[in-house]
Amino acid sequence: MGRRFRFFSLEAIRSIRANAAISFAATATVLIAIATLGIFLAVFSWSQSQINGQKDKLDLRAFIKLDATPTDMEAAVKAVQSQSNVKSVVFKSRDQVLVEARKEFGGDILDLLAENPLPATITIKPDDPKNQQKIVDALAPLPYWLKDKNSPNGFSVNQKTTRDFLSAAKVLRWGAFGLMLILVIAAVLLIGNTIRLSIFARRREVEVMRLVGATNWFIRWPFVIEGLIFGLIGAIAAVVLLIIGKVTVIDHILNLSTSPLQQQSDSTIGLPPLALILIISGAVLGALGSGITLRRFLRV
């Protein structure tokens, strides 16, 4: 087995050397395909993390009646916590809300008022944004809520925005999947085509091998190993390029601005797993492309 592998590897290296131009072309093809895939994967995972970040901000607030007693408040919080679709609950007393409001608007306006006009609030984070309405429907009948024209049932929730956001995220995700699929297919075809060129140039050799009594796999293995080597080298080069690109361009941009990008950048797909995925897919693409393409030259 080991001897065979050695033989096939040597055959593959021999043929890579003998067909330098085509070997270069195949490697370059893999490089381009993998680099494109890598950029796409990074952008895709970044946008996913953005969407998830936004999703987390989709919470709803319940306003408690101004005249509620501490017991009422406690009961209200407990009622919210006992809901099944609630992920987390944050209670803020009227004083706390006032302090925050001061920070936000400046204290002057609020100081003019004799009394704190702000209600205590419960910030509710649903397990999934689409469950917002369920929570509201379940809690609304309770007597604790402050109802006015801004929050007719005592809750602040913008159903339409949530729905729009969720459907946009869905479209984005499926669109990205489709695009990635097309990209992968294009990469396979491109690599297969380049390898076909290299095999076509050697079809006479393949014919002779068959006449001498080589089995199909005996002919195929060196080609598969050759494709694997193209794939590996191309993918590693692509990863190196991506890293260089990230360090010189993206990190630079991120450092210039204190945009939310920076906080989010660590939540995109990490570089090591991305590199691993790309290198493995490069190797698999090369080997498969080569092995499959050879098939039509091996038919008796």
Added chain:
Amino acid sequence: MDTLADALDPTPQRNIALSSANDALPPDEGPAPEVPLPSGTGEFPVPEPTADDLWAEPAEELPPLTSERGRRRSMLRPGEGPMVVFEHVTKTYPGGVNALDDVSLSIDAGEFVFLVGASGSGKSTFIRLLIRELEISEGRMMVGARDLAKLHKGKIPLLRREIGCVFQDYKLLPRRSVYENVAYALEVTGDSPRSIRRKVPEMLALVGLAEKATRLPTELSGGEQQRVSIARAFVNHPALLIADEPTGNLDPETSIGIMQLLYRINRTGTTVVMATHDRDLVDKMQMRVIELAGGKLVRDQRRGAYQAGES
């Protein structure tokens, strides 16, 4: 006048026994020294060698190779009957052309057979059927007591390992040295590197190319390339050797060297089927001649000439 074949040993033997002399050879020492080499072509008279001249060198049997140890089970079982049997074989190409039309014949193990006929007579089809590059349309075809129609596709390479092939255009692997070309035929069988290192130099010595082992085919003359091709065809000691116009691209004197080599291979017991247009060679050899015309078998002569009625 006695024909040439009369003068030759009429009972060729399959020479695969271990030889103690060769066993004593160290494996990596290259060519066996006692092998007589048909070195080059200059030794043969030109332009018209007589039969005596052609075989002026003693037509010794090829020495057995040391490599017969651990010979694998053979696919072909020539001991059980003729080497090649055609029973009403018809080959029709898509489009309706009958390349072979109801051909029946039998070739015994150890025979030397010339296959003659004009271009398009079906010789190439005949040969491509033998190595199962093509399938017959009708009839039955046996090689080494194997029915080729029943041969599983995956077994075709195994069949080909036991049939040596020599072609007009040599069909050498262009980017491999002489040595590697011969070695490849052993590598496909899974032979060990040690055994390959022993067999290939022996084989190259046998065909007179020991000195050119590292050359590429393109650096050799046509005759030399054909010798490499013969070395490759014979290195597995096939039971059947097929030559498709092996001298077609060679000048007469080079052809004689090739012919002699094939004849000596035949003397080891290997059945040789040779398609040819070389009238002189066929006439001189006085071997069995099978003639095809328009896909039909028109002549099968025990000791024939190139053309009917000439011998």
